[in-house]
Amino acid sequence: MPEIFIAFSYKDVLYLLQAALVTIAMCAMAFSCGLPVALLIGLIRTARRIPALRWIGWAYVEVFRGTPLLMQIFIAYFGLSILGLQLPRFVAVSIPLILYTGAYMGEIIRAGVEAVPRGQWEAGSSLGMSYPQLLGYVVAPVAVRVMIPPSVGFLVQLVKGTSLAYVVGYVELTRAGYIVSQSTYATMLVFTIVGVIYFGINYPLSLVSQGLEARLKRHA
Amino acid sequence: MTYTFHWEVPLRELPAFLWGALATLEMSGVACLLGLLVATCGALARLSKRRFLRGAATAYVEAIRNTPFIVQLFYVYFGLVTFGINLEAFTVAIITLTVNCGAYSTEIIRAGIQSIHRGQTEAGLSLGMTYWQVFRYVILMPTLRVVWPPLASQFIATMLGSSVASQISAEELTYAGMMLESRTFRTFEIFFFIAIIYFLMARLFSFLFSLTGQKVFREAWGQL
Amino acid sequence: MLKLEEVHKWFGSLHVLKGISMTVSRGEVVVIVGRSGSGKSTILRCINGLEPIQRGRIEVDGEVVEAHSRHVRKIREEVGFVFQSFNLFPYYTALDNVSLALRIVKKTPSAQARSIAEEMLGRVGLSDKLEAYPDRLSGGQQQRVAIARALAMSPKLMLFDEVTSALDPELVGEVLKVMQDLAEGGMTMVVVTHEMGFARRVADRVLFIHEGQIAEEGPTEQIFTAPQNENLRSFIQSIL
Secondary structure, eight states: OGGGGTTOOHHHHHHHHHHHHHHHHHHHHHHHHHHHHHHHHHHHHTOTTOHHHHHHHHHHHHHHHSSOHHHHHHHHHHHHHHTTOOOOHHHHHHHHHHHHHHHHHHHHHHHHHHTSOHHHHHHHHHTTOOHHHIIIIIIHHHHHHHHHHHHHHHHHHHHHHHGGGGGGTOOSHHHHHHHHHHHHOOHHHHHHHHHHHHHHHHHHHHHHHHHHHHHHHHHO | OOOOOOTHHHHHTHHHHHHHHHHHHHHHHHHHHHHHHHHHHHHHHHTOSOHHHHHHHHHHHHHHHTSOHHHHHHHHHHHHHHTTOOOOHHHHHHHHHHHHHHHHHHHHHHHHHHHSOHHHHHHHHHTTOOHHHIIIIIIIHHHHHHHHHHHHHHHHHHHHHGGGGGGGTOSSHHHHHHHHHHHHOOHHHHHHHHHHHHHHHHHHHHHHHHHHHHHHHOOOOOOO | OEEEEEEEEEETTEEEEEEEEEEEOTTOEEEEEEOTTSSHHHHHHHHTTSSOOSEEEEEETTEEOOTTSSHHHHHHHHEEEEOTTOOOOTTSOHHHHHHHHHHHTSOOOHHHHHHHHHHHHHHTTOGGGTTOOGGGSOHHHHHHHHHHHHHTTOOSEEEEESTTTTSOHHHHHHHHHHHHHHHHTTOEEEEEOSOHHHHHHHOSEEEEEETTEEEEEEEHHHHHHSOOSHHHHHHHHHHO
């Protein structure tokens, strides 16, 4: 048992915490850049009168939900270098995550928009509102409230998704854990700490999401 | 663009990929079935009156749902090695995948059971049914009907998640791709091709689940 | 003011409106009655472009109504529509519900929009509920806010689609009173309703729709005392 503590020190913990910051940064990047994509996808999926647009949105979502995230990361990462683009590693790894966010959040947005009763749309139209006005004043207040709990739930999914950047060698929390465990042989301890850090990031988010969901159900 | 695509590389290796796909199906299939057993116990534990059971099950579910699968995989793999147990990577993958799928499925089943209104149980009992009859007709079938779509989604997600097992060298589809990649360096073509295989498998299973569900429950679900 | 010429509408293969022609003059109150499914609500929804027509022509004050066109928005600024299920915006107060369209569609300045909204809510008897959210209001109150909301746009024509059908009986009266005041004030109204007493008191003309066609129309008293059409006779008997 004592062998587990060989060569492991507080410096390694700091290293892991730094890597955790990288993880959080990746999430922030993916989520903020993914939201506009999601908005686009979500809205075109509700375009009642243009089936072609609806189909494109559907296809996009199906592709990203029907393939492993690992594959998406591989393909995007190596695909980008094929195109000759020399992007900084952080960006190159964020791109598949951005597209992934676009798909899942796009679904959430679609569900949010569809949660607005048809009658509200008609009332707004009958008052002479244009489509952009309808979206902003009639749909948004209702849809956003509906979308928040699943969005927070998705953030948890995203945090876990960043762990797969490991496979292209990018140093985020999981890769950092691997590196530390290789150099200190305190594998179990290291990965326990890594797990605890992920848990520490995600569990509060999960609680918030569950709490918001319960509150929403009560008010409905 | 100075890159020329060599699509014949993955196409040549189609048999290897098909074996890989079968291995993936085997891995995720076993994990889902075992996971279902775990989930049923877990769901009942979560709904149990005994605080210890409830707490243990909740801890299990939350621990798994809030940590990445790859970390769980490393944990189990290296953990077993540390304690001197040397299992095949494939087996380790199945174990971890079972634990993972079980946690998510627990929540699905729990929600399904809870969605059955208590009043129906009381109605059944008042009609003179035994507890077993109430369970079978009032609880079981409606619960299965409710959990079928989300459970199907979870199983498909588990199958897609099994690709991560390649990182501990478990012999499944993604690993087959990695092996070929290290020989030929045609990363893009290989993984694009493999992604298509995963996609087709996912669609196939979605369709099968939908079809089975319709036959058994006579419900008109869209695609799952 | 309002003209429908040989209007036909299909929902898929279902022929719902079979050649509807009618005119409404300024200041007239026309009530449309008929059995469920006869097409009466559909007529109303076609007038303000919520539903497209396949054949025929609808004109509001000389402007042709074409659903899904950009132009229909302009027409809707002049035509008020009140729904059976109120359709108030749930996260806005009564005051904001009424003033919203004024501000964003007619670009009325905030302060002015607010005072118009207050006045409208006063006209429907809800001056004390300005800051209330819809979920705190009774059905009758919500419907009155909906009427105020439509009125605030100073429409030339008001359309009422079975606005009391979803209300508990004791709340119907307050809404009908508002509508009667509106009619007496000279508003051009087309009302689809089951409330025969209201129709008799307030309508200038009554149209009876049967299976997508106007089976009979005429001055109110004539319709009720001497109905010609057989279907209309049995309809009136089943109501009274």
